[in-house]
Amino acid sequence: MGKVVLAGIGATPIGEHWEKSLRDLMVEAALKALEDAGVEKNVVEAIFVGNMSSGYLQGQEHIGSLLATWLGIPGVAACKVEAACASGGAAFHNAFTAVKSGVYDCALALGVEKMTDAPTEYVTSALIMADDQEYTAFAGFSFVALNALVYKAYMEKYGARQEDIALFAVHDHEHAVHNPLAQYRRAVTLDAVLSSPLVADPIHLLECAPTGDGAAAALICSEEKARELGLTPEVEVAASTLATDVLSLHDRDDLTTLQATVRAAKKAYRMAGIGPEDVDIVELHDAFTILGVIHLEDLGFAKKGEGWKLVKEGEIEPGGKIPANLMGGLKARGHPVGATGLYEIYDVATQLLGRAGKNQVEGAEIGLAQNVGGVGGTVAVTILRRMR
Amino acid sequence: MGKVVLAGIGATPIGEHWEKSLRDLMVEAALKALEDAGVEKNVVEAIFVGNMSSGYLQGQEHIGSLLATWLGIPGVAACKVEAACASGGAAFHNAFTAVKSGVYDCALALGVEKMTDAPTEYVTSALIMADDQEYTAFAGFSFVALNALVYKAYMEKYGARQEDIALFAVHDHEHAVHNPLAQYRRAVTLDAVLSSPLVADPIHLLECAPTGDGAAAALICSEEKARELGLTPEVEVAASTLATDVLSLHDRDDLTTLQATVRAAKKAYRMAGIGPEDVDIVELHDAFTILGVIHLEDLGFAKKGEGWKLVKEGEIEPGGKIPANLMGGLKARGHPVGATGLYEIYDVATQLLGRAGKNQVEGAEIGLAQNVGGVGGTVAVTILRRMR
Secondary structure, three states, X not given: OOOEEEEEEEEOOOEOOOOOOHHHHHHHHHHHHHHHHOOOHHHOOEEEEEOOOHHHHHOOOOHHHHHHHHOOOEOEEEEEEEEOEOHHHHHHHHHHHHHHOXXXXXXXXXXXXXXXXXXXXXXXXXHHOOXXXXXXXXXXXXXXXXXXXXXXXXXXXXXXXXXXXXXXXXXXXXXXXXXXXXXXXXXXXXXXXXXXXEEEOOEXXXXXXXXXXXXXXXXXXXXXXXXXXXXXXXXXXXXXXXXXXXXXXXXXXXXXXXXXXXXXXXXXXXXXXXXXXXXXXXXXXXXXXXXXXXXXXXXXXXXXXXXXXXXXXXXXXXXXXXXXXXXXXHHHHOOOHHHHHHHHHHHHHHHHOOOOHHHOOOOOOEEEEEEEEOOOOEEEEEEEEEOO | OOOEEEEXXXXXXXXOOOOOOHHHHHHHXXXXXXHHHOOOHHHXXXXXXXXXXXXXXXXXXXXXXXXXXXXXXXXXXXXXXXXXXXXXXXXXXXXXXXXXOOOOOEEEXXXXXXXXXXXXXXXXXXXXXXXXXXXXXXXXXXXXXXXXXXHXXXXXXXXXXXXXXXXXXXXXHHHHOOOOOOOOOOOOOHHHHHHOOEEXXXXXXXXXXXXXXXXXXXXXXXXXXXXXXXXXXXXXXXXXXXXXXXXXXXXXXXXXXOHHHHHHHHHHHHHHOOOHHHOOEEEOOOOEHHHHHHHHHHOOOOOOOOHHHHXXXXXXXXXXXXXXXXXXXXXXXOOOHHHHHHHHHHHHHHHHOOOOHHHOOOOOOEEEXXXXXOOXXXXXXXXXXXXX
């Protein structure tokens, strides 16, 4: 089986899209990806839509067929793929195996979520559906509260300080300034982060990814098909993996590591034939500052308990050891849940294609996107590589 | 790429499972499939859960990871796949391409839905999410009402009579009597069907598939892996396809045919290298009697407008031209929405394996399962074949 290549990417700005519906966002991102690839929509043979809560928040399921219809290509294969906040990464993974299987030559992976025009309590309810609700929701946990437990356990175990961990948010905002699609294009100070209201002790408001609306898409093809279409693919999908862990924190031995990340990364490095030392840039699923730190460790970029040092010492900046979340991350680019996995792939590709403007890491050849569902119940890892 | 084979099947009885939760049903079906295959659970590398409404009805998403956890194999890849009532078939399709790709050797496709312990108005709301809710739900259509339009259009166009079409329900109930997993194991007369209350003119209550709870699963592997495990696979997955049509009836030229069926079937026949004349038994998605009739036509078993004749003339009985829905179909076996696609595959396999008891079609070698989402917005077709 030949290579699977990235033919095009597209995304809407993330924000409060009061005048665009779920279908508008999907179609906009899809058309942008097709335009980026320079192909007609009829090359798409299958659509995989990553989304978590369209049923609960919009009263709409069956959005694979909805997108095929409104994109004007009814007939193609289509379905929705859900794995909580890892829905986008899981959709991409299904698109990847679909093309890899030879059953399809070109597939569109798209993530979408529309959260801001639902009442806040609905969004809170929707998010805790990512965990085992019969245990955690019924016990009164919100999704933020679960992550607060992880944060406390990490500080306790490793003696890390919140002012170091919270720097992750400062980092994200600094880079989002230069990302035209980012939800919050403004810098924040560490003081501002630490003096923002507590949501769930110790997590401050400005340590949390915001809710937002958006859609992002990637068109992938077999290399053979891409060349048949006259394309000159620049980026290949070197690996796409998916792994789980026990769904809830109360069943885990250690709250300070996400085993699903470790597993998905191990498989991905093997599939791509590389190690963490070969990765030039990374997009981490930092739904909360503490997660960004933990992901650096679980992906093999830092020893356990030392991820925060990379942040503090500037090693996740361009020019550092492992430049991370250079388009703003979940915190400042935004986190429209089911779309996030595709935004991460979009951001990694943006770097590899040299389109990142002031955030560009020169010569980036290999990038990794990590997308987390729940508190690590599912993790998707994608490795993109520039083609020689 | 070698063959993909069916290693094992498992399913719960369909009914009102007041004492079993969503996870109980999933685990029960999965364990039965593993037991049927005669393998340990650790052979499963990926899980694809077909489900439509767990978020809306149970307040639970992320059920791929939930199942991996409760089945005791956290670590595997897992996600939920949704395509309305075709969720089960779509999940199976994703499992098929996953194995076909070589990324996984063994995958578990499982469908589940739990509907009876939600208030009726919730179930009605959940089901119309299968159509374009901004157009149809907002205009006051229930899901039954949409199918009533199809029914009327068919009778008008072809001069067919309701007493002939409604015979499909009588047929289903007759065979469900001998299916230990069926929801309604009792025969009904045509009089009873036609004198049952009107739900949406002209559809009578006994022409509608019931709501119910259930889960069904299929373990599929590459043939090579199956032999490595010491198995002697008897059935191969000769084809698995997925196709869409414009989501809503108001955008279609002809209400009396589901183009998604025609497309998915055409691809499936080509993939399997057969034609409709080679199919020995079929499971049709007869959510309403009229659909059973239309499916016979769209799959190529009857001319347009003449599907009802096959029913009337006994041609869908064992010994007839195309024995159909011999385990009770959606009407009497039951229709737990996201699980139905897997129940159909279970029922087809039951026949090919010679386990259908009094419903057995002797010598059945090729069987087809057709699973419909919405009113044909998505259709999945699976062809299973006995291995020589």
